[in-house]
Amino acid sequence: MENGLDLTSRLMADMSPRLLKFLQTKVNSFVKWDLIRFFYDNPHTTDTAENIARYAGRSVETIRTELAELAQDGVLGESRLGDMIVYSLANDAQTYELLEEFVKASEDRQFRVKVIYHIIRGAR
Amino acid sequence: MNRVKTGIPGLDDMLRGGFLPQTANLVEGAPGTGKTTLGMQFIYHGIVACEEPGVILTFEEFPQQYYNDAASFGWDFRQMEQKGKLRIVMTSPEVSKADLEEVGGRIEQMVQKIGARRILIDSLSHFERLNRAPHQLRSVIYGFVNALKREGLTAVLTRENTALLGEMDGDDDGLPFIADSYILLRYVEIESRIQKALLVLKMRGSDHDKDIRQFEITARGIEVRAPFEGHEGLLSGSPHRMMDSFVQAFVRR
Numbered sequence: 489m490e491n492g493l494d495l496t497s498r499l500m501a502d503m504s505p506r507l508l509k510f511l512q513t514k515v516n517s518f519v520k521w522d523l524i525r526f527f528y529d530n531p532h533t534t535d536t537a538e539n540i541a542r543y544a545g546r547s548v549e550t551i552r553t554e555l556a557e558l559a560q561d562g563v564l565g566e567s568r569l570g571d572m573i574v575y576s577l578a579n580d581a582q583t584y585e586l587l588e589e590f591v592k593a594s595e596d597r598q599f600r601v602k603v604i605y606h607i608i609r610g611a612r
Numbered sequence: 613m614n615r616v617k618t619g620i621p622g623l624d625d626m627l628r629g630g631f632l633p634q635t636a637n638l639v640e641g642a643p644g645t646g647k648t649t650l651g652m653q654f655i656y657h658g659i660v661a662c663e664e665p666g667v668i669l670t671f672e673e674f675p676q677q678y679y680n681d682a683a684s685f686g687w688d689f690r691q692m693e694q695k696g697k698l699r700i701v702m703t704s705p706e707v708s709k710a711d712l713e714e715v716g717g718r719i720e721q722m723v724q725k726i727g728a729r730r731i732l733i734d735s736l737s738h739f740e741r742l743n744r745a746p747h748q749l750r751s752v753i754y755g756f757v758n759a760l761k762r763e764g765l766t767a768v769l770t771r772e773n774t775a776l777l778g779e780m781d782g783d784d785d786g787l788p789f790i791a792d793s794y795i796l797l798r799y800v801e802i803e804s805r806i807q808k809a810l811l812v813l814k815m816r817g818s819d820h821d822k823d824i825r826q827f828e829i830t831a832r833g834i835e836v837r838a839p840f841e842g843h844e845g846l847l848s849g850s851p852h853r854m855m856d857s858f859v860q861a862f863v864r865r
Contacts (some may be wrong), residue, residue, distance in 0.1 A: 530675060532701040534711065534718055539704045543674075569717075570710040574720070 499602055510586055511603060514561050516610045519546065519554045521594075521603065527564065527577045528591045532582065534569075534576040541558060563587070616664075616730070616766045619657025620650065622836025626812050626821035631793060633766055634748045635816070636757040638736070638787060639772045639824040645808060646829050649685075650797070651732035652678065652757040653833040654768050656687045659697045659782030667701045667765075668720065669708055671738035676699040696726050700702065705739045709752065712759035723763050730762060736752035736787065750786040757790055767779070792816040797827075800851055810836055 500508055515521055526544050527533065533540070537555050542550040555575050559566035563583060564575050577584065593599045615630035622865040624630050631637050639647045651668075658664035678700050678761060682689040692698035699722055701708075711717040736753065743749045760767045771787060788794045793800070794814040799806050810827045812820045823839035 532699055532722070533703060534701075535704055535707050539707070543702065549716065559863050569707060569714065572707065574707055 499605060500516055503599075503602065504589075506586065510590055511606055514558070514563055515590075516607060517549055517554060518607060520558060521607070522546070523551065523554060523558060524563065525591060525594075529583075531577050534560055534574050536572050540575060543567065567592060588598045617657060617662065618650070618654045618834060620653050620834050622825065622827070623650075623810070623834070626810075626823075626825065626836065627793070628819055628821075631727055631766055632815075632817055634761045634764060635792035636760065636767045636769055636790065637793040637795065638769050638771060638791035639733055639795045639797065640773050642773050642775060642799060645797035645799065646827070647772075647797060648673075648732075649829055650795075650834055651768040651770055652682055652687070652689075653685075655698065655730055655732050656682065656685075656692075656833075658687075658730040659692055662729075662782055664677055665697045665726045666699075666730040666732070667719075667726075667728045667813060668698070668721075668732045668734065670700065670702050670734050671705055671708075673734070685831065687833075689690070690808065699726060705742055705756075709742075709756050709759075712756065712763075718764060723765065728763075728765060731765045731767045732761075733767060733769045735772055737770075737772040746786065753787060754790050788814065793820075800840070802840075802844060802851060809840065835841070 500511075501550050504509070515524065519584065522544055523540075526540070529542075533543075535543070537552045540555065543550050543581075555564065556566065558564045559575060562578055565578050566573060566575055567591065577587075613629075614633055615624075615627070616633050616635075617630035618627070633667075639650055641647050655666035655668060659667050670678070679690050689698060689700065693700065701719075701722070703711075708719060711719050723731075739749060739753055739756070743752055757767070759771070769791065791814070793812065793816065795812045796813055798809045798811070800809045801807075808827050808829075809824050811824045812822075814820075825839050826837040828835055828837065840851070841852055845851045847851050
């Protein structure tokens with residue numbers, strides 16, 4: 489402990505509060521990080537877990553729960569289309585702006601290190 | 613008659629001015645012949661020259677691939693998306709079909725929001741995943757194509773053909789019957805050099821050029837040139853000079 493802050497708090501101290509909250513509440517796995525990136529790059533995609541798994545190069549078992557959680561957290565929209573459950577980016581500009589901020593920040597190595605640390609620490 | 617111009621030098625003349633509005637236009641060819649380029653050029657021309665926004669529905673490539681490919685011709689698809697003139701949607705045949713069947717589905721809303729008049733479906737071959745039986749596949753695609761027309765869209769539908777040269781795959785799915793026009797892109801070998809040929813095989817409700825023409829993919833996109841002359845058997849992929857056939861048939865006898 490230094491200045492009353494633990495290592496995590498010191499590491500995240502210079503992150504914008506908005507981004508920090510997003511990271512702490514929505515991004516708790518590497519698969520979610522991948523999916524956020526995927527929907528940022530493909531903002532008009534609406535598809536099933538099976539097809540999104542194919543696009544993302546993951547197995548459907550790996551991403552099904554993560555998609556559902558991102559939908560619960562309001563990052564994605566989940567809806568029924570015929571007999572299919574489909575996912576798409578949440579239909580609000582604020583979420584897209586937040587995703588954009590997160591993806592752009594991820595281009596910085598230091599930021600990526602912080603996200604990796606946050607995910608690994610959360611997985612313990 | 614009102615025409616939907618492709619903006620492709622030479623092709624609009626072959627189509628007597630362009631596609632007919634609210635029609636489905638099938639473009640078939642082997643890998644690398646330029647099907648997607650033709651479709652992108654159709655979308656690009658609609659946006660920059662005709663004030664007709666467009667949608668690209670892709671079942672395989674990521675939007676980034678289209679941004680890159682378009683940029684190589686000087687077409688800024690990313691900026692067009694930002695300006696609300698274009699939407700590139702990566703999806704699957706089953707989801708897009710189900711979506712179009714719904715009243716007020718996402719594609720319908722998107723088309724209305726940007727005022728889209730043109731659409732590129734890249735490619736129809738992926739519908740084969742839904743149904744292998746030719747008559748069922750034909751029925752599925754028939755419904756899909758009609759939904760596009762219902763939305764007031766003029767569509768370019770690409771379809772892959774694995775035959776590089778010679779006899780084309782004999783898909784018995786009847787897609788050329790469903791389509792309003794049918795354009796074939798082919799490789800032909802002439803004097804040890806591969807060239808590209810374009811033929812308008814069918815155009816419902818309109819006359820069209822019957823020549824087999826050379827075309828090239830230039831830095832500005834596709835340009836259709838003059839008909840091949842002095843050769844026959846072009847669609848076989850290995851044409852021969854008409855003079856040789858004449859000699860074989862008459863002189864050497």
